[in-house]
Amino acid sequence: MTALKPQMISPDTHADLTALRRDLHIHPELGFEEHRTSDIVAHRLEAAGLEVTRGLGGTGIVGTLRKGTGNRAILLRADMDALAMTEVTGLPYASQSPGKMHACGHDGHTVMLLGAAEAMAQRDFSGTVHFVFQPAEEGRGGGAAMVRDGFFDRFPVDAAYGLHNAVDMPLGHIAAVEGPQLASSDRWWVTFRGIGTHGAKPHNGRSAMTAAGLFLAQVHNIVAQEVNPLKTAVISACAMQAGDFEALNVVPAEATIGGTARSYDEGVRTYLEEAIARHAQGIAASLGIAVDVRYTRGISAVVNAAAPTEVARRAIARALGEDAVITAIDPVMAGDDFSEFGMRVPGCYVHLGMGPMRPGGQHHGTNYDFNDACIPAGVAWWCAVVEEELR
Secondary structure, eight states, X not given: OOOOOOOSSOHHHHHHHHHHHHHHHHSOOOTTXXXXXXXXXXXXXXXXXXXXXXXXXXXXXXXXXXXXXXXXXXXXXXXXXXXXXXXXXXXXXXXXXXXXXXXXXXXXXXXXXXXXXXXXXXXXXXXXXXXXXXXXXXXXXXXXXXXXXXXXXXXXXXXXXXXXXXXXXXXXXXXXXXXXXXXXXXXXXXXXXXXXXXXXXXXXXXXXXHHHHHHHHHHTTHHHHHSOTTSOEEEEEEEEEEXXXXXXTEEOSEEEEEEEEEESOHHHHHHHHHHHHHHHHHHHHHHTOEEEEEEEEEXXXXXXXXXXXXXXXXXXXXXXXXXXXXXXXXXXXXXXXXXXXXXXXXXXXXXXXXXXOOTTOOTXXXXXXXXXXXXXXXXXXXXXXXXXXXX
């Protein structure tokens, strides 16, 4: 496959959006702190003639564009937040905010959707488009915050679309695949409460450490032995706290383990929650100790619906050519709270190829940088979605 060159935006517009993207990269903002970013977005939307709603979900922005007589309405969503990481790229436009960087390309997502809004303000269609600039995608609940603030009451829509850059996918190609794309993302904590004792006299206590060890062996076996092998799920223990390395002759009274659980299926998701609690409680009962189990549901899975996926594919072909359409990729177990929109109306979340990356330039890596060469393809696709949906 070769890189494509959509003509939806001029070289001058591409240069302008690239400069803006790099400015956002220099000034990254964490979730719910995107004040500078949202001000820039709002001012440019207003200058383009869109109706702008500020402050939805904290720092979220909605730019509304209505044309023609059509009754259909759609939302197009981009995320704006950065990650709490220190950039090591050494680029001229590297982050100037220590401990913060755009390590997932949300700066690029923002400028591509903004460019599409500015372009569509000059083009004809019939219906309503809500350009949604969401805060706090990176685990802080920005999508849910916008919904709680009444997004769907204030901006009723018939379909939702999202886009994310894809590392090492051919430049200018877009994957639109029906079905699961990203997993639900939940967190769990298990605290065993035993009886502490001298390390030389374990018989005088009841070991929370032993319970934790048994639990670690069992919890990672749930997916292998209890979940239908035709379903996909992950349970990972990711943190443990117990004892003190300065007191290696003390058996601690408590041990806490925490981790993540992920799946694409709500039934499997519920089973994982129940199974984690069942195993923890069974181990505690067998050792005669107490246990506290906490399970917090985070974002739901992103599952592409058939109709908007077909629209997305037609939009790719319209904007970039048939060769740019990718119809099969493997889903991943990462998450995205685009699901807050896509689970309420039919949705499609696509992946935009950025081409080969610099060594170590992976999502959530300190050496990551968005490839500005894909900006025209992203803008072109967003515009084509509007034209396909709102003819």
